[in-house]
Amino acid sequence: MGAPIAQAQATDPGTQARLAATQRVDSNFIRTNGAGKTADWPSYGLDYAETRFSKLDQVNAGNVKQLGLAWSYNLESTRGVEATPLVVDGIMYVTASWSVVHAIDTRTGQKLWTFDPKVDKTKAYKGCCDVVNRGVAIYEGKVYFGAFDGRLIALDAATGKMIWEKNTVEGQKGAYSITGAPRVIKGKVVIGNSGAEYGVRGFVTAYDAKTGAQKWRWFVVPGDPSKPLEDASMAKAVKTWDPSGKYWEAGGGGTAWDSITYDPELNLMYVGTGNGSPWSHKLRSPKGGDNLYLSSIVAINPDTGKYVWHYQETPGDNWDYTATQPMILANLKIEGKSRKVIMHAPKNGFFFVIDRTNGKFISAKNFVPVNWATGYDKNGRPIEVPAARDGSKPYDAIPGPYGAHNWQSMSFNPQTGLAYFPSQHIPINLMDDKDWKFDQAAPAKPQSGTGWNTAKLLNVEQPKSKLAGRLVAWDPVAQKEAWGVDYGAPSNGGTLTTAGNLVFQGTADGRMVAYNAKSGEKLWEAPTGTGVLAAPVTYLVDGKQYVSVAVGWGGNYGIAQRHTDTLAPGTVYTFAVGGTAKMPDYVQKKADKLVQGVKYDPAKAELGTYLYVEHCLACHGVPAVNNGGTVPNLGYLDPAYIENLDKFILKGPATERGMPDFTGKLSMGDIDALKAFIQGTADAVRPK
Ligand SMILES: O=C(O)c1cc(C(=O)O)c2c(n1)C(=O)C(=O)c1cc(C(=O)O)[nH]c1-2
Numbered sequence: 001m002g003a004p005i006a007q008a009q010a011t012d013p014g015t016q017a018r019l020a021a022t023q024r025v026d027s028n029f030i031r032t033n034g035a036g037k038t039a040d041w042p043s044y045g046l047d048y049a050e051t052r053f054s055k056l057d058q059v060n061a062g063n064v065k066q067l068g069l070a071w072s073y074n075l076e077s078t079r080g081v082e083a084t085p086l087v088v089d090g091i092m093y094v095t096a097s098w099s100v101v102h103a104i105d106t107r108t109g110q111k112l113w114t115f116d117p118k119v120d121k122t123k124a125y126k127g128c129c130d131v132v133n134r135g136v137a138i139y140e141g142k143v144y145f146g147a148f149d150g151r152l153i154a155l156d157a158a159t160g161k162m163i164w165e166k167n168t169v170e171g172q173k174g175a176y177s178i179t180g181a182p183r184v185i186k187g188k189v190v191i192g193n194s195g196a197e198y199g200v201r202g203f204v205t206a207y208d209a210k211t212g213a214q215k216w217r218w219f220v221v222p223g224d225p226s227k228p229l230e231d232a233s234m235a236k237a238v239k240t241w242d243p244s245g246k247y248w249e250a251g252g253g254g255t256a257w258d259s260i261t262y263d264p265e266l267n268l269m270y271v272g273t274g275n276g277s278p279w280s281h282k283l284r285s286p287k288g289g290d291n292l293y294l295s296s297i298v299a300i301n302p303d304t305g306k307y308v309w310h311y312q313e314t315p316g317d318n319w320d321y322t323a324t325q326p327m328i329l330a331n332l333k334i335e336g337k338s339r340k341v342i343m344h345a346p347k348n349g350f351f352f353v354i355d356r357t358n359g360k361f362i363s364a365k366n367f368v369p370v371n372w373a374t375g376y377d378k379n380g381r382p383i384e385v386p387a388a389r390d391g392s393k394p395y396d397a398i399p400g401p402y403g404a405h406n407w408q409s410m411s412f413n414p415q416t417g418l419a420y421f422p423s424q425h426i427p428i429n430l431m432d433d434k435d436w437k438f439d440q441a442a443p444a445k446p447q448s449g450t451g452w453n454t455a456k457l458l459n460v461e462q463p464k465s466k467l468a469g470r471l472v473a474w475d476p477v478a479q480k481e482a483w484g485v486d487y488g489a490p491s492n493g494g495t496l497t498t499a500g501n502l503v504f505q506g507t508a509d510g511r512m513v514a515y516n517a518k519s520g521e522k523l524w525e526a527p528t529g530t531g532v533l534a535a536p537v538t539y540l541v542d543g544k545q546y547v548s549v550a551v552g553w554g555g556n557y558g559i560a561q562r563h564t565d566t567l568a569p570g571t572v573y574t575f576a577v578g579g580t581a582k583m584p585d586y587v588q589k590k591a592d593k594l595v596q597g598v599k600y601d602p603a604k605a606e607l608g609t610y611l612y613v614e615h616c617l618a619c620h621g622v623p624a625v626n627n628g629g630t631v632p633n634l635g636y637l638d639p640a641y642i643e644n645l646d647k648f649i650l651k652g653p654a655t656e657r658g659m660p661d662f663t664g665k666l667s668m669g670d671i672d673a674l675k676a677f678i679q680g681t682a683d684a685v686r687p688k
């Protein structure tokens with residue numbers, strides 16, 4: 001497609017009518033969409049049950065080989081893209097990096113409007129995992145999305161003009177952000193937040209969809225004990241925390257930064273909650289305790305915001321084992337009885353089936369190798385391996401904090417009875433940081449220079465486990481893998497499954513692939529120029545079925561490492577049977593060349609290592625060992641960059657893109673030490 005034309009067709013009466021079609025999207029529309037023909041994709045996970053199972057079968061295992069590109073659209077971003085595009089009557093609403101919203105006419109692939117919330121880019125380092133956004137919600141003619149800086153914004157779907165905005169984190173202390181997509185339930189827009197690596201207290205808030213007035217707020221963990229408890233659920237939770245850990249100073253965590261589902265019949269909304277802040281259970285709550293409601297699925301009454309029940313998957317979380325991963329609601333036949341369940345494959349490596357009427361545990365089985373628990377007892381408590389909690393020695397956590405499965409969407413196909421999701425392992429070695437103090441920046445404490453507050457030292461020893469990535473087709477009744485596909489890399493994309501007996505998934509190595517949903521046979525693939533994180537969607541326009549995916553490498557892993565040789569901007573690809581559009585041209589990444597010849601004092605390399613871990617590691621990765629993702633690896637730069645490192649570190653050009661400014665934090669001597677570490681490491685790994 002050529003250059004996008006701003007507002008190009010917004011005045012065309014046909015397009016106006018289609019934009020107005022979003023007026024029809026209400027709770028009933030979203031609810032019945034999955035049950036109906038699914039011509040549209042009106043909500044994050046398709047419908048409230050978030051099955052991502054489309055009943056469309058025009059594209060099927062028989063003809064998927066004929067899929068070709070219908071159009072591609074440049075999202076004009078260079079960072080991670082994690083959005084599920086929503087499509088109503090052929091108009092697509094999708095977010096790019098930095099929470100920029102695009103409305104696209106899928107009939108032409110042309111831009112209708114964009115809305116840039118103008119997030120202050122200099123604050124990007126206040127989020128853990130890249131400036132990503134997982135998409136919008138549509139409801140009665142409006143488009144809702146969370147901006148990275150914590151605002152919830154309502155736009156007119158037809159024009160892209162702002163109707164209202166709310167700062168959802170106003171008055172709270174700590175580095176909050178939003179990356180997740182809102183959901184709209186019975187006229188209320190529900191949104192959580194992020195920041196449990198930076199010392200925040202998680203909560204979920206509902207706003208009136210029309211006016212933006214706050215309707216309710218539910219906190220995930222108890223707060224400052226000098227203030228009254230908010231509700232009965234907090235009175236229950238507070239007993240599971242040890243106040244000698246002063247957990248409220250570090251926020252406690254539990255941020256609900258991604259998954260929210262809803263069962264209209266039970267009138268229950270389900271929220272997946274996040275990890276503890278800090279990560280270390282001992283430091284957060286020295287006498288132990290489950291630390292409710294961390295790493296849990298919590299059922300909430302959407303009308304009142306009142307807690308109804310919870311099931312905690314990782315009691316006393318100690319490893320960043322969030323339970324924010326996508327939930328799927330379905331009815332499964334278990335031991336001869338139809339059960340209303342939630343399926344969940346969170347970071348901790350177990351696949352859960354729980355009863356969504358009451359939160360009772362049904363079953364759990366590990367879908368990857370794990371070393372923190374041997375299984376779950378009949379009451380749904382993990383049987384832990386004691387060494388996993390020891391903390392005094394370096395421990396190769398499996399799964400690691402990146403999770404055995406992260407936010408990448410899962411889908412469930414009732415025709416095959418299988419759930420499809422990407423599993424992974426990203427090796428990290430953890431040890432408790434005994435000298436940790438909240439908000440203390442200090443050399444060798446990972447990312448403490450950015451407010452990172454996990455109370456864990458990372459990779460004190462080289463992890464012995466290896467990188468892994470796999471597409472898993474899981475039988476939730478038998479609790480075993482039906483089939484799987486190994487990938488060379490972790491952080492592969494979310495999945496879509498269809499009545500055409502297909503599973504679609506994008507990969508970290510830059511492909512969009514279709515598999516036979518029953519057998520796992522690969523049927524089709526197309527290059528995407530860069531790694532894929534987000535899940536594909538499918539919909540009908542004028543009677544024809546399309547498959548779209550929003551692509552853009554990044555996120556928590558992709559910020560520092562990549563698995564493609566080409567680079568492409570954030571792009572939406574749309575495929576159809578018989579599509580003949582030309583793929584865009586990609587820039588071939590220059591061959592990685594180790595930095596060479598920067599003069600340095602080897603005696604300073606040790607201090608440089610400590611400072612690098614404190615300030616640079618999470619985004620830039622290990623110099624000359626990782627290869628750079630959306631942020632460059634410093635081991636492969638032109639020597640002039642490293643020689644002039646102070647010009648980049650002190651009020652440098654990258655502060656505009658979210659790199660912290662180290663003025664007043666790093667001296668010229670410190671910067672010389674960083675140079676010694678970077679050049680020294682490059683020299684050490686250079687083949688002799
Ligand atoms: O604790 C939090 O608040 C929080 C937030 C986010 C986020 O908002 O993206 C992530 C995580 N944690 C996290 O642990 C994690 O692994 C992660 C991966 C990603 C991503 O987008 O690739 N985000 C997040």
Ligand SMILES: [Ca+2]
Nearest residue numbers: 196197275320
């Ligand atoms: Ca986290």
